[in-house]
Amino acid sequence: MPEFDVVELPAATPPATGEEAPDFTRPLVTDEFWEDRSLSSLLAESEGRTILVFTPMIGSFPGTYVWEELAERNWDEGVDRVVGITAATPYAVSSFLDGTGVPFSIFADPANDVADRYGVAHDLDGMTGISEPRPAFVVLEADGTVAASWVASEWPEFPEYDELETQLGLETPS
């Protein structure tokens, strides 16, 4: 028996494949500035699909692990556009991008409303009043419909990235 607990989370309720993903507007933080952007405006300028990556808050090790793994796997160079979202202020996201050099843009959603609307929010035990996204990947077609998704079902849980790339149908550079 392991002497640590992996907590099973209640069932997530992400938008189903084929459904239209909820649109939202939040400050999108790049390595140089942040500005309000809507998801729909990103979809409109994207050639391929868009992968919305939910992570635990900036500063947590699960958040860092996910972004470093995606950077190592060159998800920024794939056909599909990758954009993150987490429960953190724009300043925290900006410092994170600056400090790690991970080549992604991340929406700042300190109130975690978007994760809530996507059915992937996680209320943190022992941090009263703070909610963050579970690790979750939602692949969106250009018209905003959900093509595929993966949501953590345990805490903490990370995807098997090779399987995830297959499941999401990613064409990542090898």
Added chain:
Amino acid sequence: MGESTDPPITFYRLQACPYCERVTHTLNDLDLEYRSRFVEPLHSKRDIVKRVAGVRTVPVIVDDNTGVTMAESANVVDYLESTYGDGATSEADAGGAD
């Protein structure tokens, strides 16, 4: 999902900077649409502003209507009022960049 076109005025600003708030005030008084790009407090982290305007200070506005890029709040306010306020010349309305 609806898509709107980008507003013609881009406003580089620092949160809570009084000089920037002055420009915000003027933009709102003139009922102008703009998009806000927030930069960091540290000047050394404002490469985007340097690239766009040649300085590291904010506020800076970039007005695609007229092709004007401008820094310094007093200049920006004067520019906005003379371009879009009462008695403005019709340069912007005519879309006459250059």
